[in-house]
Amino acid sequence: MLCDGLTGEKLDKKENAHEMGIMKCDWVDAAEFVTCSSDQTVRVFRAHDIKQIAFFYYIRLMRVKEAKDISEMQVCVNVGDRQNIFSLSLSG
Numbered sequence: 001m002l003c004d005g006l007t008g009e010k011l012d013k014k015e016n017a018h019e020m021g022i023m024k025c026d027w028v029d030a031a032e033f034v035t036c037s038s039d040q041t042v043r044v045f046r047a048h049d050i051k052q053i054a055f056f057y058y059i060r061l062m063r064v065k066e067a068k069d070i071s072e073m074q075v076c077v078n079v080g081d082r083q084n085i086f087s088l089s090l091s092g
Contacts, residue, residue: 036074
């Protein structure tokens with residue numbers, strides 16, 4: 001759900017933005033925001049229509065694991081600048 005930060009008014013809602021719970025959200029700029037989820041994904045959305053414009057899936061190539069291993073949940077996401085998005089999983 002997207003709300004006005006000053007008034008708390010509900011602006012829009014995106015159904016099924018992630019397969020599991022959203023852990024954190026950060027603004028890329030005034031027009032875009034990024035979310036990370038326990039479904040091991042990071043997604044970038046346009047704010048005015050909540051349309052997904054980028055998608056990143058966490059994959060660890062060094063070992064084979066269950067698809068939804070809890071240690072690979074993306075729990076933190078921050079935008080360093082317009083070119084870099086940083087995400088952190090439970091396993092580091």
